[in-house]
Amino acid sequence: MNTPLAERLRPREMSDVVGQDHILGEKGPLKRLLSSGKLTNMIFYGPSGVGKTTVANLVAGVAGLPFRKLNATTAAGKDIKEVLSETQGLDGMNGIVLYLDEIQYLNKKQQQTLLEYIEDGRVTLIASTTENPYFYVYKAILSRCAVFEFKPISPEAVEKNLFRGLDFLNEENGISKGADREAMKKIALYSGGDVRASLNFLELCYYVSDETITPEDVESCAQRNYTAYDRSGDDKYELLSALQKSIRGSDENAAIFYLAKLLEAGDLQGACRRLLVIASEDIGLAYPQAICVVKSCVDSALMVGMPEARIPLAEAAVFLATLPKSNSAYMAYSAAAADIAAGLGADMPSRLKNNHFFGVGEKKAAYLYPHDYPDHWVSQQYLPDDIKDKRYYSFGENKTEMAAKAYWEKIKNKK
Numbered sequence: 001m002n003t004p005l006a007e008r009l010r011p012r013e014m015s016d017v018v019g020q021d022h023i024l025g026e027k028g029p030l031k032r033l034l035s036s037g038k039l040t041n042m043i044f045y046g047p048s049g050v051g052k053t054t055v056a057n058l059v060a061g062v063a064g065l066p067f068r069k070l071n072a073t074t075a076a077g078k079d080i081k082e083v084l085s086e087t088q089g090l091d092g093m094n095g096i097v098l099y100l101d102e103i104q105y106l107n108k109k110q111q112q113t114l115l116e117y118i119e120d121g122r123v124t125l126i127a128s129t130t131e132n133p134y135f136y137v138y139k140a141i142l143s144r145c146a147v148f149e150f151k152p153i154s155p156e157a158v159e160k161n162l163f164r165g166l167d168f169l170n171e172e173n174g175i176s177k178g179a180d181r182e183a184m185k186k187i188a189l190y191s192g193g194d195v196r197a198s199l200n201f202l203e204l205c206y207y208v209s210d211e212t213i214t215p216e217d218v219e220s221c222a223q224r225n226y227t228a229y230d231r232s233g234d235d236k237y238e239l240l241s242a243l244q245k246s247i248r249g250s251d252e253n254a255a256i257f258y259l260a261k262l263l264e265a266g267d268l269q270g271a272c273r274r275l276l277v278i279a280s281e282d283i284g285l286a287y288p289q290a291i292c293v294v295k296s297c298v299d300s301a302l303m304v305g306m307p308e309a310r311i312p313l314a315e316a317a318v319f320l321a322t323l324p325k326s327n328s329a330y331m332a333y334s335a336a337a338a339d340i341a342a343g344l345g346a347d348m349p350s351r352l353k354n355n356h357f358f359g360v361g362e363k364k365a366a367y368l369y370p371h372d373y374p375d376h377w378v379s380q381q382y383l384p385d386d387i388k389d390k391r392y393y394s395f396g397e398n399k400t401e402m403a404a405k406a407y408w409e410k411i412k413n414k415k
Helices: 029-035 052-063 077-088 108-119 155-173 181-190 195-208 215-222 234-248 252-264 268-286 290-304 310-321 328-341 399-413
Strands: 042-045 067-071 096-101 123-129 146-149
Touching: 029 052, 029 146, 042 052, 052 067, 052 096, 052 123, 067 077, 077 096, 077 108, 108 123, 155 181, 155 195, 181 195, 181 215, 195 215, 234 252, 234 268, 234 310, 252 268, 252 310, 268 290, 268 310, 268 328, 268 399, 290 310
Parallel strands: 042 123, 042 146, 067 096, 096 123
Antiparallel strands: none
């Protein structure tokens, strides 16, 4: 069987896992949890190839319970029920550990199927996702799980692990092939923090090289121009900043260029997140539907993956760059947050509170229901007394916000 190097070299102990010291180090919460002998439901969140599946397997080994694995991209409802039925048998009488990869692809009903089993302990769930679980995982499941974020591995850590992979290949083949340090650095950077991708790329370079793996071997195996880019360092944030500033400045050509640099360097996730931010921060209320369009493009990109992902993301970048711009909502929030940080507005008007009765004999708070009035609006105080005259939001100078401004001036001024 032609098993990839990344699988053959998969860690057998927690100490062999590359990176993730913030959760697996001596003072890491996951390490301390496992040391206590307590196993809980968990969600592992982070990009591909950073150890989520490996750690799930190791956790299951520590638990000493039957381990079952499903991939939500292919699993149907009957597959989930079949695994759950094992808890009724002799082998599963003490419970099972279910590793559910890419849980975001299960619909709400499928996720709800797990609830009863998680609740009574028959199933200990370890789920992984490349998406933000707070957006994609059913809230009742999320509330019963500890969330651990897995981060991209630093190029230095990936490079160190590549030499371990080289030693393994040499031992397997009974030879002593070397590797140029620059070649290993290129493989590490090219993989963008993905340990699995880096090891499989190393194996390809190993078998096409002669006595030593050279930078030329790496570039020839890549079949594309190598772009030095540190996804965990300044390069990432400089490129993301350049992308956002180009779109904010309505330069669609620069936007496409910096998007291409990000994607060609392998940072699909970073590009997707930044485009979503731009849609709200820089286009905002000038074209409120922008976030919906960009979200659709991002979803398409993440579903098809690279290289096709570049097509919907290019559409999103040009779309955003050529739209009218407004940061009015962003600035309004910033101003409100500053007042909150200063301790203002601590007590809201009683009419806004959920409980409109405050005790026997007290009057009901004078909340006026806007839908009972003409144009569905009535004048009343909503802000706390100490900031009742504050104006956080100013209408932007664009067609959409000017239309909203004209509408409300007409409504409020005729009262």
